[in-house]
Amino acid sequence: MFGGLFALALLLIALASYMAVVSYARASVQKELQASASVFKRIWTLKSDALQTNAVLLSRDFGFKSALATHDTATVESAFDNLQGRLNIETGLIIGRDGQPMAGEQGSLGQTLAGALSRKDEFGAVNGIIAIDTHPYQAVAAPVMAPDRLGWVVFAQRLDDNEMQNLQGLSSIPIKAGILTQTRGGLWLGPQEQTRDYKPSSLSFFIDKSLQTKAASMVHSSRGTMIAVATPLPNLDSQQKSVLLLSYPLSSALKSYQPLLTALLAIGLFGLCMVVAASLYLARNLTRPILALKDAAFALRDGRPGQVRITTQDEMADLASAFNDMAVSIEDRERDITLLAKSDMATGLPNRSAFEDYIGGLRDKGIDSGVVVVCIGIDRYAHIRAVWGVSYAHTLIARLQDILVRIFANAYIARLSADTLGLCLHPCEVDQALPLARAIAARLDKRIKVTEDQSLDVMVSLGVYHMANARPTPDEMIERALIALDQARAAKTRIALFDPRIYSELADTLLLTDQLYAALASKALQVWYQPKFSYRESRIISVEALVRWNHAERGYVSPQRFVQIAEETGAIRDLTTQVLHTCIADQGRLKSAGFDLDISINYSGRLLSDEAYNAHALNICDQAVGQICLEITETAVIEDPRIGLAAINTFVDRGLEISIDDFGTGLSSLAYLKQIPAHELKIDRSFIMEIESGQRDALLVRSAIDLAHGLGMKVTAEGVETAAAFTLLQSMGCDIAQGYGIGKPMPFGDLILFLNDFSGMSETKTQMPTYRNRKAV
Amino acid sequence: MKYVFPVLAVLLFASAAAATAADLAVTVNNASGRPVAFAVVTWTPAGGAAIPAAEKGRAFVMAQKNVQFSPYVLAVPAGATVAFPNMDRVNHHVYSFSPAQPFQFPLYGKGKSRTMKFDHPGSVALGCNIHDSMSAYIRVVDTPYYATTGADGRVTLSVPEGAGSLAVWHPNQETPERQTAKNMTVGKANAVQTFSIKVRQVAPTAGQY
Numbered sequence: 003m004f005g006g007l008f009a010l011a012l013l014l015i016a017l018a019s020y021m022a023v024v025s026y027a028r029a030s031v032q033k034e035l036q037a038s039a040s041v042f043k044r045i046w047t048l049k050s051d052a053l054q055t056n057a058v059l060l061s062r063d064f065g066f067k068s069a070l071a072t073h074d075t076a077t078v079e080s081a082f083d084n085l086q087g088r089l090n091i092e093t094g095l096i097i098g099r100d101g102q103p104m105a106g107e108q109g110s111l112g113q114t115l116a117g118a119l120s121r122k123d124e125f126g127a128v129n130g131i132i133a134i135d136t137h138p139y140q141a142v143a144a145p146v147m148a149p150d151r152l153g154w155v156v157f158a159q160r161l162d163d164n165e166m167q168n169l170q171g172l173s174s175i176p177i178k179a180g181i182l183t184q185t186r187g188g189l190w191l192g193p194q195e196q197t198r199d200y201k202p203s204s205l206s207f208f209i210d211k212s213l214q215t216k217a218a219s220m221v222h223s224s225r226g227t228m229i230a231v232a233t234p235l236p237n238l239d240s241q242q243k244s245v246l247l248l249s250y251p252l253s254s255a256l257k258s259y260q261p262l263l264t265a266l267l268a269i270g271l272f273g274l275c276m277v278v279a280a281s282l283y284l285a286r287n288l289t290r291p292i293l294a295l296k297d298a299a300f301a302l303r304d305g306r307p308g309q310v311r312i313t314t315q316d317e318m319a320d321l322a323s324a325f326n327d328m329a330v331s332i333e334d335r336e337r338d339i340t341l342l343a344k345s346d347m348a349t350g351l352p353n354r355s356a357f358e359d360y361i362g363g364l365r366d367k368g369i370d371s372g373v374v375v376v377c378i379g380i381d382r383y384a385h386i387r388a389v390w391g392v393s394y395a396h397t398l399i400a401r402l403q404d405i406l407v408r409i410f411a412n413a414y415i416a417r418l419s420a421d422t423l424g425l426c427l428h429p430c431e432v433d434q435a436l437p438l439a440r441a442i443a444a445r446l447d448k449r450i451k452v453t454e455d456q457s458l459d460v461m462v463s464l465g466v467y468h469m470a471n472a473r474p475t476p477d478e479m480i481e482r483a484l485i486a487l488d489q490a491r492a493a494k495t496r497i498a499l500f501d502p503r504i505y506s507e508l509a510d511t512l513l514l515t516d517q518l519y520a521a522l523a524s525k526a527l528q529v530w531y532q533p534k535f536s537y538r539e540s541r542i543i544s545v546e547a548l549v550r551w552n553h554a555e556r557g558y559v560s561p562q563r564f565v566q567i568a569e570e571t572g573a574i575r576d577l578t579t580q581v582l583h584t585c586i587a588d589q590g591r592l593k594s595a596g597f598d599l600d601i602s603i604n605y606s607g608r609l610l611s612d613e614a615y616n617a618h619a620l621n622i623c624d625q626a627v628g629q630i631c632l633e634i635t636e637t638a639v640i641e642d643p644r645i646g647l648a649a650i651n652t653f654v655d656r657g658l659e660i661s662i663d664d665f666g667t668g669l670s671s672l673a674y675l676k677q678i679p680a681h682e683l684k685i686d687r688s689f690i691m692e693i694e695s696g697q698r699d700a701l702l703v704r705s706a707i708d709l710a711h712g713l714g715m716k717v718t719a720e721g722v723e724t725a726a727a728f729t730l731l732q733s734m735g736c737d738i739a740q741g742y743g744i745g746k747p748m749p750f751g752d753l754i755l756f757l758n759d760f761s762g763m764s765e766t767k768t769q770m771p772t773y774r775n776r777k778a779v
Numbered sequence: 780m781k782y783v784f785p786v787l788a789v790l791l792f793a794s795a796a797a798a799t800a801a802d803l804a805v806t807v808n809n810a811s812g813r814p815v816a817f818a819v820v821t822w823t824p825a826g827g828a829a830i831p832a833a834e835k836g837r838a839f840v841m842a843q844k845n846v847q848f849s850p851y852v853l854a855v856p857a858g859a860t861v862a863f864p865n866m867d868r869v870n871h872h873v874y875s876f877s878p879a880q881p882f883q884f885p886l887y888g889k890g891k892s893r894t895m896k897f898d899h900p901g902s903v904a905l906g907c908n909i910h911d912s913m914s915a916y917i918r919v920v921d922t923p924y925y926a927t928t929g930a931d932g933r934v935t936l937s938v939p940e941g942a943g944s945l946a947v948w949h950p951n952q953e954t955p956e957r958q959t960a961k962n963m964t965v966g967k968a969n970a971v972q973t974f975s976i977k978v979r980q981v982a983p984t985a986g987q988y
Contacts (some may be wrong), residue, residue: 064872064874064908067876067877068874071876071881072876072881123979143820147906147911148874148876148904148906148913149905149906149911149913150877150903150904150950152876510872
């Protein structure tokens, strides 16, 4: 590229030189032309002076005057002929007093001269060009004064090509001269032999321009470009205009500069060669090292070592050296960054990212079976860290790693999180995975010497994932081992192998959560009611609202499962709100159907601590036409007694009834039981189911009934299914029975039918009501 | 004696005419308004006028002095005789090729004179064969009423009342016959007649002008 630029510059210089030479040549030719014009005029003057001298001589001769005055034509002619012969004058004439030719030339030249001179009123000699049919003549006229003008003596010399060539011979350069005369039409014309090389129109244009600028310029001719200049000449006839056209071929002008141009060309070529050589030199000393640097930079970009070989001592070498330093420091920094990214700062152990890389590396080596991943969770790690300090905890982790390394020399061990170590072993058969985990547990569940003077009892849980045929990603493998660890902890089995079933259940729970949200949004959940039978009034006095979800694909979803999901995700608020609204609406419809029933609604313990929601629920319940009872588990209160009790008190103050649900299954505390201002105690079905066969259960139930009555609560027995249990409970003083024996949970439509049937029957207080269940639940 | 009566008649006529003569003032200017000298002003009555013998008999002189003719312009009535005395130390060869009166006096020296009678009206250009710069004019007029302007370009003619032609001739006037004329009638009192004529300023052979 540099070569190209230099070449261009050279070309421009050459062009400029050529232009300068042409311009100089033109200037010098112009000078020569102007000099020639001066010479021509000088010669002109000399010649016309010579002619004039002779003409004047004759015009002054007394005898000639006398003859002319007396119209002595013969004498005049003889005198003229005599002089013409003596002076070798080409042509001429004598014009008489009447203005007409008297002697000599009588033709058109004579007529033209006579005409021209008739317009002259001179007493002295005159001279100038006179052109006859474009042929120029040099003419001199001397008046014959006696002392008035008697006539003219005229001598003329034809300015033919010969004459012009004589003039051309006087110039130092071969100039071509011509005399042109302007016609009436404005066109400049001259003798054929002098103007045949030009186009008349362009030549005329050129002459007009040249007369204006008075400078030489270029004009095209059939013999190439000419440098020419036109100079005005005096005319004898004032009606004519003539010019002297001097021209010189441009090529001839340049010919003398040919050696100079050749020298320029040679210099140019030499310069071009130098440029090429310099470009090659530059390419080797500048371009090549730059390309090497470029390659090295690309190598560095791609993570390969990028070093440049230094061979010279110049600035390029300095640059290369600096580049090499940069490459080294980049590599160092990259190593540091990698180290930081792939290791646990506190212990220097590989971290989870490094662990993934290791497993990925195994996969890359084609090992995709017989790999076991064990996640070792240190139990109560947070406690250890709190008691012994952070650095102590880190030291413990490092110590455990030491132990593991000693057992499994070819295992890869990393710290997956603060309290979890990961161990990857290969090869390992699937049936060796659990024994391996047990061996690890056996080795680590010991008193571990953490520092020189301190030891600690460590308990670990292990999650094991063995990769056999499935192809999970390294991340998924670690995740599965961690899930197994969670499973082990949840199941308190210490060691658990990853269970794909549970794993898929977890996935399903996520799906189900989404579906639950959709069901809540579309109000697809239904509320069913289970009747509660009052022994004392011998009728159905109340129903318990139970939420049911009939999913299009899943069928009826277990309430335990979706209620748990709702509680965990917070959807329990929307769920409860919907149930409350439905129940209050249904209670109104029941009332208009003639049934005045209490409705019990399960109120999640999680909601008790949400005061805003409690207020919201209360506002809804205020719209109820009948009694609303909220069933709350005992446990919900015990978790946070202050808030729970406060909420319950508020409910009671607003006229709601409170029922203690599932009594007997949780951690029943008599202290709290005493504080809860409940109206009802519901004994869990597990006690009622066994009441007929188990003496102890019967005793417990009887005691619970007594206790509740003692605390001012009525008692509902759940799970009443048989007539024996029904009767037995009645005998124990139980107030209300609920269960399949009375009625299964049913949709609202069925409830109306059920209530109609039930009230139509004549019942005794001691008999289990019989009914037909209209619909299977 | 046979000429006596006509001469007497002329004299009588002239005297009769003179009895009713009036002054006619003429100013000759050039194109730029400057007075023109050497202009010959003539009055020719409509019926013509005889030139008295006394007038013809006056002495007219065209001298050569300092290699010049003097005066430059000499007006004479037809029939007058002009003397050409040579007052220079050199010889002169006076000639005229004018059709009105061609003549020549071959070389004659100092103190000598030649005479020539001019019978035909017209202008006669005089030259010297050996001195080209010498030039002069003799204007031969056909009327007794004529005068030549001086440097002030003015003349006053005493002419008979009546119609006639007033003319101004000048050797260098750029008109045919070098003359400008107009017809008019002269009364008892006459306004100054002004002529504005075109005169060529330079005459190479007449340096005296």
